[in-house]
Amino acid sequence: MRIVVCDDEPLARERLVRIVQESGYEVVAQATTGAEAVTAVKLQQPDVILLDIRMPEMDGVRCAHILNELEHPPAIIFVTAYDHYAITAFKANAIGYLLKPANKDELLEALSKAKNLNAAQLNQIRKLEDPAARPIREHISARTHRGVELIKLKDIYYFTADQKYVKVRHKDGVVLIDETLKELEEEFGDRLFRVHRNAIINLSFLDYLETIDSGQYQVRFKGIDEALAVSRRHLPSLREKIQSM
The missing domain is CATH 3.40.50.2300 (Response regulator)
Structure with missing residues (x-):
């Protein structure tokens, strides 16, 4: 080479x-x-x-x-x-x-x-x-105490807004990045899906949609015992997406 x-x-x-x-x-x-x-x-x-x-x-x-x-x-x-x-x-x-x-x-x-x-x-x-x-990135970069960490998109469960940063929950833990949910959603297209004003999820890890109470819903993930709330606004499109998967 x-x-x-x-x-x-x-x-x-x-x-x-x-x-x-x-x-x-x-x-x-x-x-x-x-x-x-x-x-x-x-x-x-x-x-x-x-x-x-x-x-x-x-x-x-x-x-x-x-x-x-x-x-x-x-x-x-x-x-x-x-x-x-x-x-x-x-x-x-x-x-x-x-x-x-x-x-x-x-x-x-x-x-x-x-x-x-x-x-x-x-x-x-x-x-x-x-x-x-242009090719879509396969990694998200985050600045941590170890320097720049590259996290594979396929290892990320979800992104949530955390004040002026975005929290990235991945297989090895949590990091903060300074990209916005909107930018991530636009760049990664159909691999990510918005379930709330403050949250987008990796569809690869979507396990199921469940009812909690009073008509409230949340999503569950494969591999982790965590859940994210689904807003009423995004519920219909999420149901439609699940049916098409």
């Missing part, structure tokens, strides 16, 4: 190059700015680019958008010291987002993911001229 490494910090760049080469991959070019990275990709046609975000002249996010417009863009893995760009990075169709200093195992896992993408998946990632054709 052919790789371009782009980072304006020499030590960080050299470390990435060393890990990549020691792992049996080929580094075909190095770059220190986004502009240099674009030139290198056009010349070398790599499979993957390891891309920093905060760089002079052209940042990594802008670089990624330019690369995605090429006829044969590389898979993009961001490697950065800043955790707050995760959402932006995945909207730029990155397949990985690692925090510096990049953990070797996590880097190799990201490279393995890039290597295993088949042609159909890569083509889907590269359909960027039409925003509606």
Whole structure:
């Protein structure tokens, strides 16, 4: 697999190059700015680019958008010291987002993911001229005391509004994110369903709808002993959705 490494910090760049080469991959070019990275990709046609975000002249996010417009863009893995760009990075169709200093195992896992993408998946990632054709994220990013955590959408039970944040209940616990329910609902389409003004659920974990009292309803989930209230407004559409599943 052919790789371009782009980072304006020499030590960080050299470390990435060393890990990549020691792992049996080929580094075909190095770059220190986004502009240099674009030139290198056009010349070398790599499979993957390891891309920093905060760089002079052209940042990594802008670089990624330019690369995605090429006829044969590389898979993009961001490697950065800043955790707050995760959402932006995945909207730029990155397949990985690692925090510096990049953990070797996590880097190799990201490279393995890039290597295993088949042609159909890569083509889907590269359909960027039409925003509606862009691939939907498979992860939600959350900033925690451990840094940026990527939580698979398939492992999330539900999202609920929690003051100015959104609470994410997933298989391994709870995190808070600064996206809105509306944004999540719009992006993830038919995989999420609103059951209340303050709650949307992952339909994959919907077990059943039950009556509690006085005409009130709640949803139960597969795998956890928890329930969420269903509002009267959303009850008819939820019943219709359940019947169609």
